[in-house]
Amino acid sequence: MTCEEFATAGLDLGSAAHELPFEKAAREHLRECAHCAALQENWLRLREDLRALGAATAGAETPGRVEMRLRQEFLTKHRTMKFERSGMILGWSLAAAATLALAVTGANWYAQRNAKIAKAPTKVAKTSPEPGASAPDHGAVLLASNGSGDFALLPDSMPMPSEDTTVVRVEMQRAALGALGLTVNEEHAGDWIQVDLLVGDDGLPQAVRLSQASGESGN
Amino acid sequence: MQIESHERDDLLLRRSAKGDDSAFAELYRRHQGVLFRFAVRMTGSSWAAEEIVQDVFMTLVREPKKYDPSRGTLGAFLYGVARNRIMKHLERTPRDFSLDEASEAGREGHPQLREHMTPARWAELRERREQVRAAVLELPPEFRETVVLCELEEMSYDQAACALDCPIGTIRSRLHRGRALLLAKLEMLREVPKRANASRG
Numbered sequence: 001m002t003c004e005e006f007a008t009a010g011l012d013l014g015s016a017a018h019e020l021p022f023e024k025a026a027r028e029h030l031r032e033c034a035h036c037a038a039l040q041e042n043w044l045r046l047r048e049d050l051r052a053l054g055a056a057t058a059g060a061e062t063p064g065r066v067e068m069r070l071r072q073e074f075l076t077k078h079r080t081m082k083f084e085r086s087g088m089i090l091g092w093s094l095a096a097a098a099t100l101a102l103a104v105t106g107a108n109w110y111a112q113r114n115a116k117i118a119k120a121p122t123k124v125a126k127t128s129p130e131p132g133a134s135a136p137d138h139g140a141v142l143l144a145s146n147g148s149g150d151f152a153l154l155p156d157s158m159p160m161p162s163e164d165t166t167v168v169r170v171e172m173q174r175a176a177l178g179a180l181g182l183t184v185n186e187e188h189a190g191d192w193i194q195v196d197l198l199v200g201d202d203g204l205p206q207a208v209r210l211s212q213a214s215g216e217s218g219n
Numbered sequence: 220m221q222i223e224s225h226e227r228d229d230l231l232l233r234r235s236a237k238g239d240d241s242a243f244a245e246l247y248r249r250h251q252g253v254l255f256r257f258a259v260r261m262t263g264s265s266w267a268a269e270e271i272v273q274d275v276f277m278t279l280v281r282e283p284k285k286y287d288p289s290r291g292t293l294g295a296f297l298y299g300v301a302r303n304r305i306m307k308h309l310e311r312t313p314r315d316f317s318l319d320e321a322s323e324a325g326r327e328g329h330p331q332l333r334e335h336m337t338p339a340r341w342a343e344l345r346e347r348r349e350q351v352r353a354a355v356l357e358l359p360p361e362f363r364e365t366v367v368l369c370e371l372e373e374m375s376y377d378q379a380a381c382a383l384d385c386p387i388g389t390i391r392s393r394l395h396r397g398r399a400l401l402l403a404k405l406e407m408l409r410e411v412p413k414r415a416n417a418s419r420g
Contacts, residue, residue, distance in 0.1 A: 008395055042402055047370065049351040054371035056348070060265075062255040062272045067247055070276050071240065077280055078238035 001029040006036045011043045117151070117167060117198070151198050151207035155181035164201045169194060169211065180205060228293035229286075236283040247276055250294060253372070254301045260367045261305045263356040267312075271304045291381070298382040302364065309360055354404040362397035369394055 001010070010026040030037050153159060175189040198207035228249070234242035251272055258268035278285060278300055286296045355366060368379040369390070376394075380387045 007399070009391075011395075011398060039402075042406075043398065046351070046398075046402060046405060049347055050355075050366070050370040051373070053348055053351050053355075054260075054373065057256055057259060057371070060252075060256050060259055062251045063269060066269055066273050066276075067244070067251070069273065070247060070280065071244060073277065074235075074240060074243050074280050078240075082238065 001025045003029075003033060003036055006030075006033070007039060010036070011040060114150075116163065117165075151196070151209045153207050154205060157200075157204070157206040160200050160206060165206065166199050168197045168199050168205075170197060177208070180208060182208065229288040232279070232283055232286060232293060235279070243280070246279070246293070250297050251276070253294075254297060256372065257298070257364075257367060258301060258305055260355070260371055261360070261363060262308055262312075263352070267308050271301055271308065274304050275300045291384075295381055295384065299384060302383070305364075306360060350405060350408045351401075354401050354408065357404060358397055358400055362393050362400060365390055365393040366397040366401065 006026055006029050009022070010029065030040060171192060171194050173189070174184055174191045174193050177195070178184045194211040196209040196211060197205040198209075200206050226245075228246065231242045231246050235246060254275060255268050255272050258271040259265055262268055262271070275297055279297075286293060290296075355363060355371075358366060364383060365379060368374045368382060369376065374382065376387050376390045379390045383390070
């Protein structure tokens, strides 16, 4: 073994880091080389000092204030996160509840309105779209049962409370629907149809419903 | 919530990330000691070490997902974070080192005056320890950390390689260089008073 080899790896003699042949060669070199023996002696003394230094600080621990500060930070962070999370959950819950309430209210209103329409008396009148034709003959009003179809709101009319409306059944040529703002198929414009009109207290029609018989013939 | 003493670090960290304060406290208690000692021995200042340990655990509080269990143990991860902080601290602070500061930092490191020890022997021991501390702190950081882990903390080469995330051969060569530098430094430190005494005589 050379001095260089000894200086590189031989200082740890006796530790488990080396294999037996290496240890043997290193000890032999120590006996022969005074320089390496002195180096080894210096190193052993230094190692003792290092170990003593290590042992002196072995019990050193972080001061308790650090743990306090960290736990405070931990709690603050997680409280904020919890607060944000519950805020988000609350927000979504409120939005969902509002949507549900709106849907239920709308459905109730719609059901009530339909029920009132069903109870209201239905009148039938005969009308003609031809020029010069007289206005709907209110004198020839007949009571009729309400059809099962839904009313379609006429363009530019606002829904009114159902207690202020009357359902009037009229017979007219399909072309007359054009006067109410509805589109009419020109091929069937001359057909006679029976429609239910929802007439407000101002006398103006607000919604229209094709009675079943005429609905089947198409518009 | 009950903490089992053998409960794995990564499980504790998961619980801590969900807001379990006691899991975080257990993790802190498990690792703060070694990190603090490593930082004190590397920086020579207990104030700096305190700040470094706080920074390391603050990372764990704020970004627990930075630790990936598939890449190693939590201990090694924390060592790595502490090492980065220490290197940053060493870059910021001046290289020259005052013995007074070291004494302040490691007051508990002074030898105890025992009955069989004469005051002269006690003073000599204390001086030697200060010289060793100063010599360690003057080593370049990469050699210093190897000496601190293998000689002061008495870690095996394997453990040191794991903590520093480098091959075992690197540990061996750094340790060899570190020891050589320490020996040279100490010889120099011990020669100066001898020469001074000789010139006075």
